[in-house]
Amino acid sequence: MADKKQNKSGSQMATLRQVLNYIRRYWLMVGFSLFLAAVTVVLTLYVPILTGDAVDLLLGKDAVDFAGVFSIMKKIGIAMAVTAVAQWVMNTCNNHITYHVVRDIREDAFHRLEQLPLKYLDARSYGDIVSRVVADVDTFADGLLMGFTQLFTGVLTILGTLVFMLVTNVPIALVVICITPVSFLVARFIATRTFSMFKLQSETRGEQTSLIEEMIGNQKIVKTFSREEAVKEQFGEINDRLQACSLKAIFFSSITNPATRFVNSLVYAGVGIFGAFVAIRGGISVGRLSCFLSYANQYTKPFNEISGVVTELQNALACAARIFELIDEEPQIPDAENAKVLTDAEGNVALEKVHFSYVPDRKLIENFNLSVKPGQRVAIVGPTGCGKTTVINLLMRFYDVDSGRIKVDGTDIREITRGSLRTSYGMVLQETWLRTGTIRDNIRMGKPDATEEEVLEAAKAAHAHSFIKRLPQGYDTMINEDGGSLSQGQKQLLCIARVMLCLPPMLILDEATSSIDTRTEIRIQKAFARMMEGRTSFIVAHRLSTIQEADIILVMKDGNIIEQGNHETLLAGKGFYSTLYHSQFEG
Incomplete structure (x- = not known):
């Protein structure tokens, strides 16, 4: 005591x-x-x-x-x-x-x-x-x-x-x-x-704020699964604890x-x-x-x-x-003093004996090796939780490897400034993120000095121009961070237009067309094909029909590459990829 x-x-x-x-x-x-x-x-x-x-x-x-x-x-x-x-x-x-x-x-x-x-x-x-x-x-x-x-x-x-x-x-x-x-x-x-x-009052208030923010941001999910009463009970329990500790604090004061x-x-x-x-x-x-x-x-x-x-x-x-x-929290490891600024990257990427796990006692990626030549398209497939998105996080250096190394153009990415490394990648994720501002501001995010013609060309290439013109103020329409009245597919098209405006030397597409209808997806895939020409590209996809043209397909399971090759080779091998592919197209 x-x-x-x-x-x-x-x-x-x-x-x-x-x-x-x-x-x-x-x-x-x-x-x-x-x-x-x-x-x-x-x-x-x-x-x-x-x-x-x-x-x-x-x-x-x-x-x-x-x-x-x-x-x-x-x-x-x-x-x-x-x-x-x-x-x-x-x-x-x-x-x-x-x-x-x-x-x-x-x-x-x-x-x-x-x-x-x-x-x-x-x-x-x-x-x-x-x-x-x-x-x-x-x-x-x-x-x-x-x-x-x-x-x-x-x-x-x-x-x-x-x-x-x-x-x-x-x-x-x-x-x-x-x-x-x-x-x-x-x-x-x-x-x-x-x-x-x-202090207990502040901590409990933070817990309450967290629940409120989570529930407001995910109202559709809560209503879909009829969790309103359960959430109200959870809120009531936190509210009762806040009441109890607040009363004690106020009593003594x-x-x-x-x-x-x-x-x-x-x-x-x-x-x-x-x-x-x-x-x-x-x-x-x-x-x-x-x-x-x-x-x-x-x-x-x-x-x-x-x-x-x-x-x-x-x-x-x-x-x-x-x-x-x-x-006072420890910041991320700063860039090395003599860190190299990556400019005009060729797109030569290599992963050598990479080991990584989010939690020390739960192994995820072990002895991961990969060599990608400039301009190659690499597709990563596998069941949920196998480590596909984790590989993307490591390539972008959102997380550092536990052991081994990742090299870009022959240089360990830990010896490259984070800013220049990430600027060399164009990234489209399944989860869209927009900022409060106009449609034009959101497309220009990666290239603030882009001209109006460049913005229009990027939007047309992403097949976003037609729906943008139908908005009340067109490219000047204000939206908030959740996209307002835009559909999930429209938000994803804006994110794709954002990358098409920058056109960096390397691309990462993580389920980039997951929320887009099939007809638009076919046109987007053609635009992606033009965009990926001469650029090293990493594609994460569940729909195997979207990756058949990839130069290398990596089949992952439990953090390891279990199969590797192009579409025809993997089908002929009648392995895990073949099973995945046929399970999607048997109907």
């Missing part, structure tokens, strides 16, 4: 250090904010002294010094005006610091997402990642802003009040100091219990104010009773006693605020810990 508490405390301190590293960039603004806080506190503490002096001038029948009172009132008015301006400028500074820190954290988080290896994203739900970058950072911003706004002034008010009280009357000040530790004990009791509750108010009342009562006896004996004037009572209020009020700030900071640190977990 002690080790667990120590680890939690160490985790909080580590998170706090990271937060301070971001704040340190704006140290000038922080210093100015502290100065303004000090000005605000000093003037706020000066007003009770003036008020006490005014009270002393009002005591006694027919002994009121009106001139002195009016003079003090002017001073009070000036002090309050300066305090108001200082607080406004201080709050502006605090907003500036907070939202610049939040901007920096979000930028670092997004940049790290761009650098993370695919295995990180594959192993985590997208909703949880989105929750960290959006919801958790917003909660952190709220806590940080409250910390800047109230923590500085609160601490300075406590210290300043103590100094003023000690200067005014030491015995009464000692009464206040003796009761003060109760506030610290209350704050410590609450703070130690709120951090873990708020909500007892802060009444607990500290009770301590404040003790301080005020102690000052009032003890001060009355001192005043009766002539040890302090009535005006000074009223000043002391004002100080007692001002002294104890920051404890309320600081206790609330501590609670919010616990929540903010819990959220910050989650976003820093993302920022």
Whole structure:
């Protein structure tokens, strides 16, 4: 238990250090904010002294010094005006610091997402990642802003009040100091219990966000399999857990104010009773006693605020810990310092004794060897899960091989920059991806400087031009990332047009025509045939009719090549490929 508490405390301190590293960039603004806080506190503490002096001038029948009172009132008015301006400028500074820190954290988080290896994203739900970058950072911003706004002034008010009280009357000040530790004990009791509750709340909220995003993105699948009730039950279970941990977090945070108010009342009562006896004996004037009572209020009020700030900071640190977990993740292995930039690739690809698995204890690809000459068309077929798409991931270096090597034009791809390697490939996947923007923007993604004529030619070559012209604004039609009203086939045609515009030296077609009707597929295959002339091409397909013209057909099973040859040779061999082929065409 002690080790667990120590680890939690160490985790909080580590998170706090990271937060301070971001704040340190704006140290000038922080210093100015502290100065303004000090000005605000000093003037706020000066007003009770003036008020006490005014009270002393009002005591006694027919002994009121009106001139002195009016003079003090002017001073009070000036002090309050300066305090108001200082607080406004201080709050502006605090907003500036907070939202610049939040901007920096979000930028670092997004940049790290761009650098993370695919295995990180594959192993985590997208909703949880989105929750960290959006919801958790917003909660952190709220806590940080409250910390800047109230923590500085609160601490300075406590210290300043103590100094003023000690200067005014030491015995009464000692009464206040003796009761003060109760506030610290209350704050410590609450703070130690709120951090873990708020962290669990953030994690559960991320789980809920993940489920909502997944269900919204796959509504058709949910409805098709009548899973609405099951999904509602799953959501209800997560919602109940969120409710439970939120209630606990809110309970501990909500007892802060009444607990500290009770301590404040003790301080005020102690000052009032003890001060009355001192005043009766002539040890302090009535005006000074009223000043002391004002100080007692001002002294104890920051404890309320600081206790609330501590609670919010616990929540903010819990959220910050989650976003820093993302920022601190190991990025993908960077390109070597002397990495080669691949230009004008010939398309000579070789895989030598390649071993790879996503999970160490589950073997997938073992001793994979392949040699592809420039301009050859290589088809990869086999049952689901045999490693076809994995080979594509390795060729693009989305994953690095466990052992062995992959070479392009005689150079190990680990010695080639990732950017130049991937630019040398044109890739069309079964899963389409479009960006929010116009149809034209989506086609131009790989070649932003393409002319209008080039875009039109690519769309015509992909047989997408006719359906694009039927859209409300043609090529200027806006779509979102899920394609809006476009069919799956139309989205795939746009992805094909995107590659036809770039025409890189090597191509990867992973079920590129899976969502296209047969008539259009025949025309697309002819366009692909023209596009693949002189280009090394890797084709993954389940429909064997689309790969009969391939130069090499690799038949994979359980991560190994079990057969290799062209269509006629493999059919004549009456092996696994022949069985697959005839099973598709027996009808």
